[in-house]
Amino acid sequence: MNISAASKAAGLPVKTVRYYADIGLVEATSRTEAGYRTYDEASVRKLAFIRRSRQFGFSIEECRELLGLYEDRDRSSSEVKRIAAKRLTEIEAKQRELQSLHDELAHLVKACRGDTRPDCPIIDYLG
Amino acid sequence: MNISAASKAAGLPVKTVRYYADIGLVEATSRTEAGYRTYDEASVRKLAFIRRSRQFGFSIEECRELLGLYEDRDRSSSEVKRIAAKRLTEIEAKQRELQSLHDELAHLVKACRGDTRPDCPIIDYLG
DNA sequence: CCGGACCTTCCAGTTGCGGTAAGGTCTAGC
DNA sequence: GCTAGACCTTACCGCAACTGGAAGGTCCGG
Structure with missing residues (x-):
């Protein structure tokens, strides 16, 4: 999936997806030989996760924490609850x-x- | 009154008073020979007016309009009401x-x- | 006459992107 | 094979309303 397909799937502007990659929040899955970013389903899920978190007003840094917990199978729900x-x-x-x-x-x-x-x-x- | 006395009287940080002068919102009344800003009572009143307007969440540009109306003896209250x-x-x-x-x-x-x-x-x- | 508390201007950083430019790439159609 | 146009890339500026800091000038008490 190239960046525009991924941005549509995640419901975010292309610019925002690129920005999130730049700050290391959700990096592209890989790059084509020409340097184009590519995204897989898992990355798109992360982007959509961030979009919903942002709608709640969580800051980017809080989103980073939440995403870490989302990805962590051994998380404690107390951590999530604390942030929320x-x-x-x-x-x-x-x-x-x-x-x-x-x-x-x-x-x-x-x-x-x-x-x-x-x-x-x-x-x-x-x- | 130098800038720190004015800022205390208006209830604003010195930095903010200087910023308001820079953007032409409330300029210093005059300058000393050394280049120090000086403020009189009227300017301090304007600064305090801005501080209270900002507390209501009015933008700087709205504050500029409101200050203009504050200063305008021939204002229509409808103008003020519209902004508010x-x-x-x-x-x-x-x-x-x-x-x-x-x-x-x-x-x-x-x-x-x-x-x-x-x-x-x-x-x-x-x- | 000196230290420290003022003052000045200017530049950078904050948050979370959006806009735009300059340039490379890909693809459909002729 | 070529070209138009729709992608993609990086890079930098700008926004709102300040805040912090650096470098340097000024003023005042002891």
């Missing part, structure tokens, strides 16, 4: 942050008349 | 995204025993 739980607390922290931003901003937007006059509670709050 | 409402919908979109990520990930983390065995619903889901 960490991400979960990050998400929850972000949710709390967004919630308070949302409440404040929604309040201000609601209080602003939004007409041609300059009076504005949003500006008042920021200034 | 846009940010609000972004926040809401992000909240929905995080909510679904949270629900999925929380479910998986809960289902993972987190012991020394390799069986793991999180890995199963990603793989």
